[in-house]
Amino acid sequence: MSEWATRPLRVALAIRGAIVAPVRRALIRLTRRTAVPPTWRTPTGPHPVGVRDALISGLGPAPTDGVIRIWYPAVAGTGGDPREYFGGPDEQRTMVRGLRALLSAPGVRALGTRRTASRPDAAPATTGAPVVVFSHGFTGFVGQNTHLCEHLASAGYVVVSVAYPGAAAAIAGPDGSERVMTPTERRRLTSPEFMRTIAALLTARTVAAEDAALARAATVDAQAAENARWIRHLSAVLDALTSAEGRARRVDATAAQLLDAADWSRLALVGMSFGGSTSANLAQVDLRVSAAVNLDGLQQGELLRLHDARVPMLVMSSAGSRLRSGRVITDLHYAAPGSHAPVQRVLVPDARHHAFTDLVEFGSGPARRLLELGTVDAGRMLALVADSTLEFLDHALRPVASASAAGEVGR
Template sequence: MAWPTGASPYGIGVRDAVVRGVGPRSTDGVIRVWYPAHVPSSLAARRYFDGPDELQIMTRGLGWLLSARGVRALGGWRTRGHTNAPPAAGRLPVVFFSHGFTGFVGQNTHLCERLAAAGYLVISIAYPEAAASICAPDGSSNVMSAAQRRRLVGDQFARAMVRLLRARSIDAENRAISEVTAVDTLARENDRWSVHLTAMLDALVPIDQRRARVDTATAAILDAGDWSRVALMGMSFGGSTSANVAHLDERARAAINLDGMQQGDILLGQDIRVPLLVMSSAGSMLPSGRVVNDLHYESRRTATGRVQRVLVADAGHYAFSDLVAFGARRTRGLLDLGTVDPERMLTLVADTVTAFLGDALEPGGDSGTDETEVSP
């Protein structure tokens, strides 16, 4: 697999590290960092799962979704990143990426590489007990169990979702969305993710903290960041978490939600504090034709001018991850990728995100309000 990439004066470096003190296990603090780099000609680009340990651990965690053979095929992709390449100097805007429930730190490698090539420092966070697999640099690992994968889907969740999908009026949809925000399992998980993301901000934004909490080589990479320009970005549950935390935490200047159904009621009928890009799939559309997040982020659609909404009508949920480029027609159907062309989807997401961040993280920047439907 050789995926599309934009022209850039930078090479791309990749480093895995552990942020100490965010949990009792080293796997609790795992991050992956992409950054602009000076890449020696002798340094080969890394594979998607780099080395036998990561491949084995990801096979255990993702085998239920892709099969062991599928995970090996995915792991063999050659990326554009280079492990531990020397960082380029600069004052780089910082983007925190949050994967989805049962996702993993590298699930949006293409997007993170594109941002690094455009001059961003990107930090992907592994969420304990919510990532399919976590592989720490010291060799320790954590693999999500089948019971943990099922923990969000209980009777209360099922009833609320059935009412939402069967709603035949705007009022009925509104009531059902309010019920979904009150589902106990989702509320507990939402709180847990928000706490973890906030703990990562606490550990990495202040210079004294990050130099005490990560190894020296990682600290040198992170010191190139402009920590006054921080954006929170995520896919699925991670996208919802990014919006929630960005609304409350003044260290965040912008947020991006890639097809995440917004959790909790903090942004239901409220104006989000920061510029927000929300990209949605066809599966997020309600019977009325509205998108499930249409009641979030802005209490009045033109109140703040801060929300950019993009509907990708031919994309399924996982199409907002690297999996959009994976598998033949039958596999693509099972993965809920939709009918979107893989190269077009990867490019669309990367271009849209890069343009949004270029506006939102500029001094005084604001993305403006723009509602767009993207069709085949």
């Protein structure tokens, strides 16, 4: 399909974006007092949750290139007041700049001033906890799945969320540094080649035509370059954090102490959207990784198309990932034809893409549709993602404890 043939689709998408964005922001401004619930969902695990922001040195020329957020099991009664979703005033201002095009400035402030369940710098409660490294989506942010990360930490995991420079809507470093995604960076995935591929997928009338379009999607230049960039960054994060020597050199002493207490031999990668694809791809080649979770991500590259996943995988998908044939867009990934690879697949038919983030609680009425949340109940969705991910990780990383719990239930 030529670039001229895809021009009507590109124009239609541009017009839709020009109409949808201001309408969505206007609806959020009108309902900002009810944009988010007044209370925060409490994690159900046995541990309180601590949180700390940190910088990994040497990941790039700017401090924001190394921003991470750490959630961990904590000692009750320690730490500061529960963290606001977007932290203090500096982080609030940065996130307003990065997300106001999506949520409007009043909407971002309503989201950002919510009190979470995480207490900054609480004393760590456990040693030998398995580790989860979380990756946000393209134009996402380091705390976009705070509900999930807190749930895992309350259940005994150390969770490290990675900010991807130039791909996060906004990054606010604990040292006061900041980076906001530019319009050019936001547009870099919508190349003519990508639009041709999407047009082919949307117009495919047969399974064979879908397969051909999906095969082309795996080799789109813009996507391939972004995929390589994310894998390099995530791999560099693991290089910095998986050894005690690296932690001592690359993060502050308090963060190093938190991470030293974890068991890095039990490591899983979890991600949403582009971060989910990146997690799966790196898990396929990095022997340090024992499991991976992809939350509604279009899988990039050829590495896992019609190939068995090296590690156990959980793949959760929304209604938006379902093709005309009824298949899900990742059905051709993670297992060779006829294989019985350890892949769990969960389709949530009443959810859309952003329902796999904390935004599932955001807004009301038509604003939710324009935010790509679907009709799924927010509480049900948060519980489904958190519980499914935890159950999968327990089986993959804590099989003895998981089997013991199953035995208790059976008695």
